[in-house]
Amino acid sequence: xxxxxxxxxxxxxxxxxxxxxxxxxxxxxxxxxxxxxxxxxxxxxxxxxxxxxxxxxxxxxxxxxxxxxxxxxxxxxxxxxxxxxxxxxxxxxxxxxxxxxxxxxxxxxxxxxxxxxxxxxxxxxxxxxxxxxxxxxxxxxxxxxxxxxxxxxxxxxxxxxxxxxxxxxxxxxxxxxxxxxxxxxxxxxxxxxxxxxxxxxxxxxxxxxxxxxxxxxxxxxxxxxxxxxxxxxxxxxxxxxxxxxxxxxxxxxxxxxxxxxxxxxxxxxxxxxxxxxxxxxxxxxxxxxxxxxxxxxxxxxxxxxxxxxxxxxxxxxxxxxxxxxxxxxxxxxxxxxxxxxxxxxx
Ligand SMILES: Cc1ncc(COP(=O)(O)O)c(C=O)c1O
Numbered sequence: 557x558x559x560x561x562x563x564x565x566x567x568x569x570x571x572x573x574x575x576x577x578x579x580x581x582x583x584x585x586x587x588x589x590x591x592x593x594x595x596x597x598x599x600x601x602x603x604x605x606x607x608x609x610x611x612x613x614x615x616x617x618x619x620x621x622x623x624x625x626x627x628x629x630x631x632x633x634x635x636x637x638x639x640x641x642x643x644x645x646x647x648x649x650x651x652x653x654x655x656x657x658x659x660x661x662x663x664x665x666x667x668x669x670x671x672x673x674x675x676x677x678x679x680x681x682x683x684x685x686x687x688x689x690x691x692x693x694x695x696x697x698x699x700x701x702x703x704x705x706x707x708x709x710x711x712x713x714x715x716x717x718x719x720x721x722x723x724x725x726x727x728x729x730x731x732x733x734x735x736x737x738x739x740x741x742x743x744x745x746x747x748x749x750x751x752x753x754x755x756x757x758x759x760x761x762x763x764x765x766x767x768x769x770x771x772x773x774x775x776x777x778x779x780x781x782x783x784x785x786x787x788x789x790x791x792x793x794x795x796x797x798x799x800x801x802x803x804x805x806x807x808x809x810x811x812x813x814x815x816x817x818x819x820x821x822x823x824x825x826x827x828x829x830x831x832x833x834x835x836x837x838x839x840x841x842x843x844x845x846x847x848x849x850x851x852x853x854x855x856x857x858x859x860x861x862x863x864x865x866x867x868x869x870x871x872x873x874x875x876x877x878x879x880x881x882x883x884x885x886x887x888x889x890x891x892x893x894x895x896x897x898x899x900x901x902x
Contacts, residue, residue, distance in 0.1 A: 606769050609777065610797075658686070
């Protein structure tokens, strides 16, 4: 099987498994796990923040951050319409932070400071209170688009001018860093909360790290405990994350190049392809886009590819998504293109 379903599909490498097997561990809930502490210190420094917290998943990083920034009672979260907390966190912003959603129509997930300013509501007894803005770097459903640093800075300045809290969903921040040459701290340091995921392109089996001020991280600990996200001997998994930082960052450039080759091949086969900045290729096979994911699937492309051993996924707007990663090398991409040629030109 060639698995282009997502960059979450990787197997830990032999080297990562060795690092996991030999990790020093102790009770993380008591702050005693040396490997987890090392990981937290390293990611805080990488992202330019004072403190950090190891969490089981990126979803929990988003949800705890929103809980830190907002309270039930009419607060509003401003973010792109395709952002993960809207489409794939089970309505968590409403449940965990009582947030209303103010969705923006960005360009492939990137919105402007003007759009943000226009969305902020004046103070009034009638309106929800604009409270927090969230940026997704890179944009998942926007096809792995990198937010340019100037766009990030403009949004942060607009947010500050309106006294909004700021949050960075950095599930694929390191892809943006490798693609752009901008450091993680430059992208993430000025947000109130920012995190990176280790189970995407970095190829670890478990874990994400949330960064913020010491004060916010102390408060985040409370929600981590409440949500059941505290660990015991978590050095076992933190070791995989440390290994990923040492061995799997620069190599993301290979995933980006493989995505570019895949996109070019699909375009040559008549697909309407969004040129990827990083490792996510979103495309519509010739014959048009369905009204929904189910309809695209009904159109048969995803199933036909699966029958030929290539796993893909759909987007909420009815297109197809292919994601390159550690376990999908150039020959896998070439095999996937051969399968697509069979399906489309048969
Ligand atoms: C942009 C984005 N944010 C958040 C998440 C959630 O991360 P996790 O799967 O670690 O909960 C994902 C996962 O696909 C994502 O793509």
